Amino acid sequence: MTPEPASVSEHARSAGLKPETVRIAVTLPTFRRPDHLTMTLDSLQAQGLGSETAIIVMENDADGLEGARAAADWLQSSHVKVIVIVAHNRGNCHAYNAGWDKALAEFPKLTHIAVIDDDEIAGPGWLSGLMKTGQKTGADIVGGPQVPVFADKSLDGWRRHPVFTPHYLTTGPVPILYSSGNVLISRPVLDMMPRPFLDPAFNFIGGGDSDFYRRAKARGFSFAWSAEAAVMETLMSRRAEFSWLNARSLRNGAISSILEKRQWPGMPGRVRTFAKSLALLAAAPWRGLRLGLQTGSAVIGLYHIQVALGRLMEEFGLVNEQYRNPESN
Structure with a gap:
């Protein structure tokens, strides 16, 4: 893979952010979901994040910037420290790569990167659950369930479809993970894996995360599942069509x-x-x-x-x- 073009800009950051105190960066890609993005940020604030944790919001709509503006407004009244960047190259892999690169460049004492999507709500104890499982199992990469929640409750029966069901049910070591929508990645993985982390060839079909995990496994990194560290994924009615x-x-x-x-x-x-x-x-x-x-x-x-x-x-x-x-x- 060849390096990605340097097409990332900073849109906003919290006053008083001290990069040297941050050890965990929660990366949050967003694309044209400003209202739900705010809900996701609220759920992260409810985690009780301290000064050792910061959030990086990666806006991937460089033309509209609705998410970037919403996040910039949100951080004005939040004690949680946030950096908002714009990944000008379209595609989810570009957005993820921009956030992970920013975290590594910004925070010298970084130990972990966590990922949550802008259509998800972090459950109580989400981040601490991922961290505890990682510490207990020694796994380099820890994933958790993305619980589907249809906006139209009459569609809940579709949650049984394999595209929505989690790959694992119990906490502990697992062979590999498949989704980046709820994951914790340790610093050694990021230091060893080549950049760009996610191959832009998967930008519009998905699967860049699965490809990343396969390559990480080939390098000897281990995986675990944290059943307690759930996020709730909001699903529109069209996903039941x-x-x-x-x-x-x-x-x-x-x-x-x-x-x-x-x-x-x-x-x-x-x-x-x-x-x-x-x-x-x-x-x-x-x-x-x-x-x-x-x-x-x-x-x-x-x-x-x-x-x-x-x-x-x-x-x-x-x-x-x-x-x-x-x-x-």
């Missing part, structure tokens, strides 16, 4: 294929990945039938078929860039 669920499931399949090809490069790897895709497609109807019976939903039962099809579509260059048009996501 078939079109969105189908697009996300196909995308998940495509990402898994891309990551496997990176893990197994060359023609033998492509053949291996394609063979696995065919095997998954063959098994998908039976797996889907079982899932549909378990959840009582034929739509949910389609998930394994959609993932297998997404893998095969990727072989022909058909990958859904679900983040390209945020209004439909």
Whole structure:
């Protein structure tokens, strides 16, 4: 990977911020959700953060700047220390990289970076839960559940869909993580991993976090899960629509294929990945039938078929860039 263009600017910062006292940076990417961003910041303030913790808000809409302005207004009346930056290059990987680079450059005694998204609310004891699990297990990277909360409560039944369910249920060491929406990363990981941390090739399809974790695992870093460190993810009604669920499931399949090809490069790897895709497609109807019976939903039962099809579509260059048009996501 080549370095990203230096296209980051600082928009605002809290008065009295003392960088030398900060050991934990909570990085918060945002894109056109100013109202919910404020709610996320409120939930972080409720954590009882002290002077050893600061928040970095990464605005990724350099034209609108709604999130940057909302965060700048919010920090005026908060005791929590905040830096607001603008990642001028569009894409979630650019936003994450900008925040992580800023934290490392700004805070000389930094030990950890935490991540929460601007459509999430931190539960009570969120950050302390991640830290405690990391200390107890010795894991380098700790993740926690993103609990789906539909704005329309009548849609709560869709929480059983695999795109919303957590990968793990109990606290302790795990083989690997998959999402960056609720995670704690230790300083040694950031010092050893090459930059940019998240590959911009994944900017609009997602999966940059999974790719980062795979590369971190290959370097010997360990993972854990903190079931107590939950965030609540606010979901709009469109995420219960078939079109969105189908697009996300196909995308998940495509990402898994891309990551496997990176893990197994060359023609033998492509053949291996394609063979696995065919095997998954063959098994998908039976797996889907079982899932549909378990959840009582034929739509949910389609998930394994959609993932297998997404893998095969990727072989022909058909990958859904679900983040390209945020209004439909």
